[in-house]
Amino acid sequence: MQWIDRLRGPGWMGNLLAIVAGGLTTLALAPFDLWPLGLASIALLYQVLQPLTPRQAALRGWCWGLGLFASGVSWVYISIHVHGYASPVLAGLLTGLFVAGLALVIALTAWLWAGWLRPIKAGWWSCIGFACLWVAQEIFRGWFLTGFPWLYQGYMHTDTWLSGFAPVGGVWLLSLLTVLTACLLAEPAVWKRLPQAACASALLLAIWLGGLGLRHIEWTQPAGDPLSVALIQADIPQSRKWDPDHIQHTLSLYRDMSYAQGPVDLIVWPETAIPVLQTQAQGFADAMAANFAEQGTTLITGIPVDNYDTGELRIYNGIMVAGSAGNHYLKNKLVPFGEYVPMEQVLRGLIAFFDLPMSSFSRGPAVQAPLEAAGYQLAPFICYEAVYPDFAARLAAKSELLITISNDSWFGESIGPLQHLQMARMRAMESGRWMIRGTNNGVTALIDHQGRITASIPQFEQLALNGWVQPREGLGPYLRWRSWPLSLAVLVVLLACVIRRRRYRQPT
Template sequence: MSAGQSGLRAGPSDGAAASDRRFFERVAGRVILLWGWRRALVAFLAGALAVLTQAPYDFFAAGFIAFPVLVWLLDGTTLESSGGVLRRLRPAFAVGWWFGFGYFLAGLWWIGGALLVEADEFAWALPLAVVGIPLILAFFYGLATAVARSIWSSNIGRIAAFAFGFALAEWLRGFLFTGFPWNAIGYAAMPVPLLMQSDAVVGMNGMNALAVFVFAVPALLAGRRHLRFGFAVAVLLVAAHVGFGYVRLTAPQPANVKTLDVRIVQPSVDLAEKWDASVRDRIFATMLALSSKEPEAGHQKPQLILWPETSVPFLFTERPDALTAIGDMLAEGQMLIAGAVREEEAAGQGADSRYYNSVVAIDDRGEIADAVDKVHLVPFGEYLPFDGLLKRLGVEQMVAGPMNFSAGNERHAIAVPGGARALPFICYEVIFPDLVSVDAASSELIVNVTNDAWFGDTPGPYQHFRQAQLRAVENGLPLLRAANNGISAVVDPRGRTIDALAINARGAMDVRVPIYRQETLSAAQRRVNGFVVMILFALAAGLLSVRRRLPAN
């Protein structure tokens, strides 16, 4: 019986809804039917569009376009009828690989800037960095779509499969081949402190899964099955995400917390001069001058002064007078934590010295009270993997300094004035959630020193800072960050920036930092929760996929 025959008439809203649904069905249909290079191009462009969800753009609405398009592209892939599992899933892998190539190419192109600092020596490697790294990282997203397609269904189950596939890929990206979890999808859902707090409950594993699920839900607009249920779940997740953030941000700060007066120095040293012996004294004098100036209005003399990564322009073993100068600069009770290259002389005759990218704590007597070496080094930047083989092929270390570094054995907290314990992380070590959480339980302060000047005023330093912010939220600890020329900042345990210096600024800022912990859950529980979220999506996808394959009664 028709609507007219039954006396029922479609209202304006019903007609508009039907029209909208037909529009999405037409768009999805065209995407599903794409083939060959057109399918690869659309996947590539969708991946490039998804980068707009990351810092510094923070245009998260782009995710609601990029990920549904990828879902529809997967809807259009067919499993090979013969061959093993890998061959059957090859079309789905290819779609994800092209998406990943677009995502990482558009999101990491700025890495090439480091090679242009010494262009006469390293410009040849520019294609390897700008194109080669995205080519490799794209394999993770190819894996994500292949896994998702293996438990695919025609309803909301495929959105759950999609979320699980990407969460699994991002987890693997965090540690395979030393790990590089830069611009994980979950960061797109956390552009401001209000939206960062859920990370303290489910960690990055959970946030990656939840973000992909919510971004992909609009793909259901192209059909009728589970449309309302899918959007209801997405709205509920977003409401919980925002609500929890509001509750945590408005919770009162603990009473009678201790404070630490800190000065963070951002010297903005030109990298072309950084290792030039003729200007080292001038660089060092600039560091001393910025550190010893009178406190800013309303601030006390700093108890702790923080210099960026490798900010000391020479080895202390070669210039012991530098320690004397630092001791003369520091007032009684002050401490300097500085990024420096530490030399460990070889024990055997004829053996080479070992060098470490380190932070050193120097007291008011000009003595090194403590030192922590960088544990997680940057491949090709700070050390050369398989150096014997690659050097024979003419490949050398590319960017970080005049020598190869050795990795430190362990990280420990440094005792700073006021009785606090500061846990140091050098440069990109801070992007690894599990690495930061290992020792955070015994610390009261996270310290991150870096030198983002290699990448200039590009998205790179903003993305690096965003990831450092989230480490503060996850562990419920304040963060001190000193960059040679990046974003130096002080962040509270809830991810709010107390004060910061902009890129290209040269100066020093004084901040009174409240020292307290606001950890919602332990790192172990946060990790468990993240895996539970992933497993729930996998189970939902698997059950719905099996149900679809069961014969109808």
Template sequence: MLKNRLAGLLALAACGAASVFSFAPLYLGLLMPLSLAGWLYGASRAGSPRAAALAGFAWGLGYFVANVYWIYISLHTFGGMPGWMAAGCTLLFGAYLALFPALAAGLGRRLPCPEALRLPLLLPTLFCASEWLRGTLFTGFPWAEIGTSQIPSWPLAGYAPVLGTYGVGWLLLVGTGVLVAQWRSPQRWGAVAALWLAGWGLLNVSWTTPVGQPVKVSLAQSNIAQDMKWDATHYINNLRVNLQQVRQARGDIVVLPETAIPAFLADVPPWYLDTLRDAAGGRALVLGVPLQGKAANAYYNGAMVLTDPSQPVYKKQHLVPFGEFVPAPWLFGWMYRFLDMPLSGFSRGAVKQPPFVIGPTRLAANICYEDVFGSEIAQALPEATMLVNFSNLAWFDGSWAAEQQLQMSQARALETGRYMLRSTNTGATAIVDERGQVRARLPQRERAVLEGQAVNQTGLTPYGRWQNTPILLIWVLTLLALVWIGVRRQSVANSF
């Protein structure tokens, strides 16, 4: 009996792990409903809420360890942690994330609900609500949302400009639940097919309007290894790479990646900054650079238009836990000291900041994994006509992390109806259009400048106007209705 139970949990973990292939770089989105079917089956067939939570945890552990395995690279290869310790931290982080699908599964078995609706509606809604909680609690970590797996071309991606990726994930899971509940029913297959066909139709809707002529852009990928980027002996060479790439660029807007200058702006020799401006030759040069604040201990992961001092600087507002700040230093301070990461302990910028004004372009900046947070990116609308991401994912070099983040940038472009420009250190540098399609990109780990065109867009998608509010209301009303009906039916049954 115990052996069979253990085999079932291992099967659920493997089912969760298989989801990694549904995301970039493979984009096999149809694998996601198959993986989710395992979670639904395990949660619905469990004999008790505790057994359901355990099944949900097993699935979640496989899901998250497979999708965030690259944390091991940053801790071991670049952070200097022993392999066993880095593997343990990665496993613990995966276990923490797995608590969310476990909570959804346990509640899905405990809450009163009509049995016919438990699998196709209650469990999917709780799962997606737990995803939103995961993306919000303790600053949030919404990496590998199930809806992102459908971006940019699977039919359900058409709902992203309306309900965001949370809504896409909910529709995906509801459709999966409908089929798992009665997979032999032609009517249910027809309903799910109609849902997907409607999404395909929405993919062809133009939610925003192009304005003006296409803008020529140059996106630099410096390809400086992580162990060289912050090494003082390579500082001059790193600055030289920036200068060479600015001189090579041909676009009207030239973008250098996150912390392209690996020092505080105030500490950079003025002659070098003047040389960069001269190399830009009257074009806009936008780059990532650490910025010091007014207080002695305030500094920011920032971006600025170097060629126009009148422009406001952008200060990153959503920081990476354990990378840019340490939550609960009394508990995790040892990790902060052990890794000795450069420029940790950043301060947060304001939640809403004005875009850069470059001719007709209103360019809204986001840095590193800020493009994982759909509702925060949408805060730049309607003022922004284009989005730009500055990243340095050399911490995870050799993994799928950069490709996964590119897919999330594609989701943000589709949700907002805006082009997303991505300038990264080692990849993935790309131009993404307003439909989430990659127009041009550079191979990873290659030093080059991506030349292309981007189009300014105006107008608002439904998601750009209301962000996550509609889907959250749908979930709340769905849960209240299901529980209310379940309680009433229990009372009627108990009265006899």
């Protein structure tokens, strides 16, 4: 067993194993969905951190994070190189810095574990403490510097028994149960004695069978009749989206594809489908709305909203119900560099990537009302906003339907858009509400209240998706309390871990 000790101990072999282990989590998520590899990924990290000092653990955690983010989000290279016009070397450098920076969060987590929280004796407390610290890390990563809530462990269970816990505690509860499962399976101290092994087995059965049972509970109820919807996927090339010479073609394409759908309750155009400021496109939008109203159809579209109320021009990434004044939503969670440039005065003009078209959006208010359409309240999320669990839950609780519009053209044929779809499915499960998901080039889909895709169309094709959605009402536990109960429980457990560790270290 000497080779196992060498892998777990400090040195390049353990660090290399950590990089490989981090990459396994990506394979557990969409589009691969090999979820057992996610358990193996966490189990390996848990084991290779055990004998290390805080400094050694920080390096190993960083290596694990490097494997995770290099395999899972390096698709940002496409947006930097192809659409940001950076050379391959520069795009690779910026992508590497992005990945390495994200991995620092895992390094911090490992340092805290080894220096402050890891019990002196491995066992139950070690497994529970590590799982709680992991959830704290995910919550922190979704908040720090506006957040990057991507590649959470809980997302790998959108189609497993654990998905039953989504309406109870959201994706972070799924992450907690995932990591706890992995740590228990990987902790020899739990399985050495029969009573402890029996307790561990009972707990694991309770978690997984409990999730299966919860999947059969309906936390929400239908509200009114189903709505017919048509989602227009125009597949506008990103390179032509903001080209003034291409705007008329874009508007004509959306118009013609929409008229071809016939009478439906809702027609949805994707993010910034109208590539013209609202004040300039208002006549077009109102005319379209009036024509659709004659057949009982409501048009919802993405559009840049310009505002002069503060005495200066502010432009927002918006979604509006056409022909209904003030019935719009302004995006709050902006994508760095794509929609705004941090340290703008320093970075603007250095390279083309820092001067992308429409990268000067203003941030919309944190608290806004849902959209009103077809007699229902719709919780709107623009692109990136659908990946923020608590942010989405706040609006969903006031609505009967979810609607998200997006433009994932930035990421080409990578796995990024498929990961994005998986997170949208989780939002539907958490809220117990159907989701309308309209995109420029995919994945355009209708998702039911249990996260199942009821209809979709292929990526990278000019098509319309027709289907039905069922408005629903009622609040499940997560929609009612969001992550507060879980966060409090995590905090209590981590505090208990610190206290226990200090007691064991005190001389007798």
